[in-house]
Amino acid sequence: MAGFNITVAGDSAINLEFGNVISKKTNGLIRAAAQTLEADPINGVIEFVPTFCSLMVVYDPCVVGYDELTSQVRGKLRGLVATTGGIHRVVKIPVCYGGDFGPDLGDVAEHAGMSAEEVIAIHSGHDYLIDMLGFLPGFAYLGGLDDRLHTPRLATPRTRIEPGAVGIGGAQTGIYPLASPGGWRIIGRTPVRPYDPDRESPILYAAGDYLRFVPITPQEFSLIETQVESGTYECEIVKGRATTPVQAGTAGERSEGCEASERNASERAAAPQVDAVPQANQKEEDEDALWV
Numbered sequence: 001m002a003g004f005n006i007t008v009a010g011d012s013a014i015n016l017e018f019g020n021v022i023s024k025k026t027n028g029l030i031r032a033a034a035q036t037l038e039a040d041p042i043n044g045v046i047e048f049v050p051t052f053c054s055l056m057v058v059y060d061p062c063v064v065g066y067d068e069l070t071s072q073v074r075g076k077l078r079g080l081v082a083t084t085g086g087i088h089r090v091v092k093i094p095v096c097y098g099g100d101f102g103p104d105l106g107d108v109a110e111h112a113g114m115s116a117e118e119v120i121a122i123h124s125g126h127d128y129l130i131d132m133l134g135f136l137p138g139f140a141y142l143g144g145l146d147d148r149l150h151t152p153r154l155a156t157p158r159t160r161i162e163p164g165a166v167g168i169g170g171a172q173t174g175i176y177p178l179a180s181p182g183g184w185r186i187i188g189r190t191p192v193r194p195y196d197p198d199r200e201s202p203i204l205y206a207a208g209d210y211l212r213f214v215p216i217t218p219q220e221f222s223l224i225e226t227q228v229e230s231g232t233y234e235c236e237i238v239k240g241r242a243t244t245p246v247q248a249g250t251a252g253e254r255s256e257g258c259e260a261s262e263r264n265a266s267e268r269a270a271a272p273q274v275d276a277v278p279q280a281n282q283k284e285e286d287e288d289a290l291w292v
Helices: 024-039 066-076 105-112 116-123 218-230 257-270
Strands: 005-008 013-017 045-050 054-059 088-097 128-133 140-143 158-161 165-169 172-175 180-182 185-189 210-215 237-240
Touching: 005 066, 013 066, 024 045, 024 054, 024 066, 024 128, 054 066, 088 116, 088 165, 088 218, 105 116, 105 185, 116 185, 140 172, 165 180
Parallel strands: 088 210
Antiparallel strands: 005 013, 013 054, 045 054, 088 185, 088 237, 128 140, 128 210, 158 180, 165 172, 165 185
């Protein structure tokens, strides 16, 4: 049986704490717990909020009391097994890297000791697990950034980062869904809106899904942006296994900005897309959560 502690979170919520280390196993336990409780609902429970290491259960105390709720939760989660591997939802996010879209791509490449093209290949070379949502509506905290791309934040944060900006901050990568101040290194931008309050499902993805960054050209960016504004663009969502991190591509002619995106996109289009089970020797634990 997977162990967890129950703590009080105000007068209408409890936290199920599965550990204090960010890892795929912990994430799998949280997702399994949420799925189990959603499939066999408890009267009075309103919402589940997954985080890095815990699951918040929000409830109506006028319908179900604390003692009854915790008793039912323990009973329903007896024998819980983590949800890991298998088939996942993978949300494809088109990204134009470098240039005006990614002003810090060169800095990330210099810090990593590689070309901008290699940074793009590594960053877009595998799928990222969404551990949790927070900070802003639709801001996904992603696990699995390749160690070679870990880059310190800016010494002085920008006062405004454009919606759709894709950045790297320390050991994390992610998308700014709204205009916001921030100190992450911006390496690209997506024309897709991760959060749109006018959409039937305002947030494109959920904790437990994966994101796959797909390099696009400036021309493709403009086309998709027009489709997004007219409401005709649909973000591609597939089901499959999370792809394995790839090694940096062979060193070639240095290329900056979306020119590198264009070459990489052409290569990806020409090569067969193969999904693979994550490597067995992949690190289990991720670094602690980092703010933007």
